[in-house]
Amino acid sequence: MLTDTAIETKLSSMTNQPSIKMRGEKVDVFYGEKQALFGVDLNVPEQQVMALIGPSGCGKSTFLRCLNRMNDTIDICKVLGNITLDGEDIYDPKIDVVELRARVGMVFQKPNPFPKSIYENIAYGPRIHGLTKSKAELDEVVESSLRKAAIWEEVKDRLQEPGTGLSGGQQQRLCIARAIAVSPEVILMDEPCSALDPIATAKVEELIDELRVNFTIVIVTHSMQQAARVSQRTAMFHLGNLVEEGPTDKMFTNPDNKLTQDYITGRFG
Amino acid sequence: MVSYLLIILLVASIASAMAGLHRARRQRDLATIKVHSRPIYHALNAAIWTGVPAFVFLLLWTLGEASIQDMLVLSSFPGADQLSGPERDLLISEIRQVQAGNLFTEPSPEILAAVDHLKSLELIFNWAMVAVAASLASIGAFFGYRIIQDRYQARYSVERSVTWFMIFSSIVAIITTLGIVSSLVYEAYQFFTKVPFAEFFFGTRWEPQIAIRADQVAGQGAFGMLPVLFGTMVISALAMAVAVPTGIFSAIYLTEYADQRFRSVVKPLLEILAGIPTIVYGFFAVLTVAPAVRSLGLSLGIDAAPNSALAAGGVMGVMLIPFISSLSDDAFAAVPRAMRDGSYALGATKGETIRKVLLPAALPGIIGGVLLALSRAIGETMIVVMAAGLIAKMTLNPFDSVTTVTVQIVTLLIGDSEFDNPKTLAAFALGLVLFTITLGLNLIALQTVRKYREKY
Ligand SMILES: Nc1ncnc2c1ncn2[C@@H]1O[C@H](COP(=O)(O)OP(=O)(O)OP(=O)(O)O)[C@@H](O)[C@H]1O
Numbered sequence: 001m002l003t004d005t006a007i008e009t010k011l012s013s014m015t016n017q018p019s020i021k022m023r024g025e026k027v028d029v030f031y032g033e034k035q036a037l038f039g040v041d042l043n044v045p046e047q048q049v050m051a052l053i054g055p056s057g058c059g060k061s062t063f064l065r066c067l068n069r070m071n072d073t074i075d076i077c078k079v080l081g082n083i084t085l086d087g088e089d090i091y092d093p094k095i096d097v098v099e100l101r102a103r104v105g106m107v108f109q110k111p112n113p114f115p116k117s118i119y120e121n122i123a124y125g126p127r128i129h130g131l132t133k134s135k136a137e138l139d140e141v142v143e144s145s146l147r148k149a150a151i152w153e154e155v156k157d158r159l160q161e162p163g164t165g166l167s168g169g170q171q172q173r174l175c176i177a178r179a180i181a182v183s184p185e186v187i188l189m190d191e192p193c194s195a196l197d198p199i200a201t202a203k204v205e206e207l208i209d210e211l212r213v214n215f216t217i218v219i220v221t222h223s224m225q226q227a228a229r230v231s232q233r234t235a236m237f238h239l240g241n242l243v244e245e246g247p248t249d250k251m252f253t254n255p256d257n258k259l260t261q262d263y264i265t266g267r268f269g
Numbered sequence: 270m271v272s273y274l275l276i277i278l279l280v281a282s283i284a285s286a287m288a289g290l291h292r293a294r295r296q297r298d299l300a301t302i303k304v305h306s307r308p309i310y311h312a313l314n315a316a317i318w319t320g321v322p323a324f325v326f327l328l329l330w331t332l333g334e335a336s337i338q339d340m341l342v343l344s345s346f347p348g349a350d351q352l353s354g355p356e357r358d359l360l361i362s363e364i365r366q367v368q369a370g371n372l373f374t375e376p377s378p379e380i381l382a383a384v385d386h387l388k389s390l391e392l393i394f395n396w397a398m399v400a401v402a403a404s405l406a407s408i409g410a411f412f413g414y415r416i417i418q419d420r421y422q423a424r425y426s427v428e429r430s431v432t433w434f435m436i437f438s439s440i441v442a443i444i445t446t447l448g449i450v451s452s453l454v455y456e457a458y459q460f461f462t463k464v465p466f467a468e469f470f471f472g473t474r475w476e477p478q479i480a481i482r483a484d485q486v487a488g489q490g491a492f493g494m495l496p497v498l499f500g501t502m503v504i505s506a507l508a509m510a511v512a513v514p515t516g517i518f519s520a521i522y523l524t525e526y527a528d529q530r531f532r533s534v535v536k537p538l539l540e541i542l543a544g545i546p547t548i549v550y551g552f553f554a555v556l557t558v559a560p561a562v563r564s565l566g567l568s569l570g571i572d573a574a575p576n577s578a579l580a581a582g583g584v585m586g587v588m589l590i591p592f593i594s595s596l597s598d599d600a601f602a603a604v605p606r607a608m609r610d611g612s613y614a615l616g617a618t619k620g621e622t623i624r625k626v627l628l629p630a631a632l633p634g635i636i637g638g639v640l641l642a643l644s645r646a647i648g649e650t651m652i653v654v655m656a657a658g659l660i661a662k663m664t665l666n667p668f669d670s671v672t673t674v675t676v677q678i679v680t681l682l683i684g685d686s687e688f689d690n691p692k693t694l695a696a697f698a699l700g701l702v703l704f705t706i707t708l709g710l711n712l713i714a715l716q717t718v719r720k721y722r723e724k725y
């Protein structure tokens with residue numbers, strides 16, 4: 001089945017545009033009777049950082065959680081429409097959600113390390129997916145994940161201490177390392193810096209920029225500066241609708257939509 | 270007599286509260302400055318002044334009255350000063366019996382004289398009590414009424430009284446506990462003066478049926494507690510084997526899998542189990558479960574007694590399920606949602622999340638529940654009295670009958686017994702052992718539960 005995506009991949013390689021990693025078409029989300037997203041069409045480009053912005057309660061987290069089906073854990077939540085990962089419908093009954101979440105990892109707003117040792121926090125994912133065959137290999141995965149998350153130097157001497165004993169910023173980078181350890185293709189981040197101080201935030205932002213080389217990243221943020229600093233593309237949500245989507249430079253200098261302009265310049269939100 | 274006095278006292282307190290309220294209102298209306306306390310506090314204060322001193326007096330008086338009367342009667346009884354402690358107790362109770370009109374034989378003239386003495390004493394005591402209580406109440410009422418002034422801090426005074434009342438209540442609880450424990454320790458000490466320490470703690474024979482009177486035929490008596498303790502452990506182990514897995518799995522199902530409707534029906538049902546009186550479990554065990562267990566054992570070709578450890582332990586296990594399930598349920602529910610999300614987002618299945626994240630995080634809470642259930646199992650009496658057996662045996666066969674510490678305490682204290690007899694005193698020693706074990710378990714349980722609370 002030579003799908004649209006395959007064609008698109010070809011096209012994009014010709015035009016030097018990044019290909020599309022995830023695609024959302026007419027996504028409606030309901031929490032019980034209440035509709036939280038209205039026909040959102042949004043594509044996530046590969047190996048780039050996409051920022052989702054918009055006022056509180058507009059559905060950014062909801063959309064993000066559709067991308068790895070975390071909404072399945074909420075009983076009353078219903079998702080309609082079509083979301084694909086590399087052209088495959090992720091809501092297809094044949095899709096194993098466990099496998100999907102291994103490919104699309106997630107970092108939460110509040111750092112949530114398990115009450116286990118730092119080592120065990122990272123080893124958790126590789127273990128449940130059987131990614132490593134030996135202890136040595138697991139050690140290696142742990143180290144490289146911690147290195148990629150730019151926290152190795154800080155924790156290498158205390159791998160057996162509880163992850164909950166780290167500072168907030170360290171915990172968040174630990175959670176990023178934990179997500180990296182299963183080698184996902186996409187990492188979803190829901191306001192990953194909202195609980196962090198400016199220095200820790202800077203570290204995480206730097207990290208996101210480095211991770212872009214290997215991963216596709218979608219980040220929800222309330223900080224316009226952060227969106228401008230780390231993302232290549234930005235999508236603006238309002239009241240459950242996608243208002244506008246485009247290259248970050250353009251969105252921040254010359255948005256098409258009045259709403260976007262007002263939001264970015266802080267006139268509402 | 271005392272109850273009438275109490276009612277009168279209550280009425281007097283209410284009356285002085287009314288009077289106080291009236292006076293306080295009038296003062297407030299006349300006052301040129303802002304009054305310190307609202308009239309209701311002045312009223313309460315007046316009531317406290319009227320009622321409490323007299324009430325405390327009555328309480329102490331009724332507690333101490335009898336022993337003072339006894340002392341006075343005995344001091345004038347001819348030859349009483351040569352009697353030993355227990356003999357004096359006997360004499361006094363005889364006098365009191367005669368006074369109450371319970372005659373078994375024709376009392377001697379000395380006793381009759383003592384009864385007369387006692388009667389006159391009681392009369393004096395009663396009138397003295399009334400007089401003192403009445404004067405305390407009226408002095409209190411007078412004072413409480415007079416003290417009402419616009420700047421008098423009645424609110425502080427009432428609050429202080431309430432604080433004292435709370436302190437008093439907690440002291441009552443502490444003193445009762447201390448009293449029970451110290452009498453346990455004292456009687457156990459008496460026991461150890463008659464039976465050596467080592468025999469009790471390390472002996473393997475438990476045959477407490479010794480002669481009470483010299484002319485009775487009975488065994489020599491052996492007080493090795495090991496077989497009894499062993500029985501307790503076997504039954505508790507069986508009970509825990511039923512209760513722990515059932516409780517934990519039902520908690521996991523209820524918190525993680527069941528939908529809201531199922532949960533809202535089943536959880537209260539489970540808690541009803543905890544409300545069934547143990548005697549009901551007891552006859553369920555002895556009438557229904559024990560015969561079934563016996564026929565099962567016989568059909569398996571095992572030597573099965575009509576009363577079995579399995580029947581008692583199994584039913585006790587059912588009784589303990591709600592303890593474990595509801596504490597584990599709380600422990601699971603207390604694990605933050607973020608932990609679950611973190612695990613699911615890494616692609617963990619529900620089973621993996623439960624096993625690797627929820628169970629370890631909830632473990633201290635679960636252990637707390639298990640330990641509390643265990644101390645219940647060890648102290649449980651009714652079910653085992655009815656369904657376990659009486660003969661102390663060291664056996665691991667669950668179809669055999671065993672006996673437990675609690676059962677032995679009951680049998681030791683039932684029927685005629687003397688309080689200086691090792692057979693009776695053994696009950697206190699066993700009680701002390703039981704108390705120590707359950708106290709230890711409870712302390713550990715509370716400790717783990719507390720540690721767990723600090724975690725998140
Ligand atoms: N679990 C839920 N149950 C019911 N309604 C929900 C739930 N989660 C979100 N909603 C509703 O869906 C709408 C979108 O919520 P969402 O969390 O996606 O907003 P958001 O853009 O992430 O906001 P914020 O910036 O404050 O995080 C809101 O109106 C919210 O009330």
Ligand SMILES: [Mg+2]
Pocket residue numbers: 060061062190220
């Ligand atoms: Mg959100």
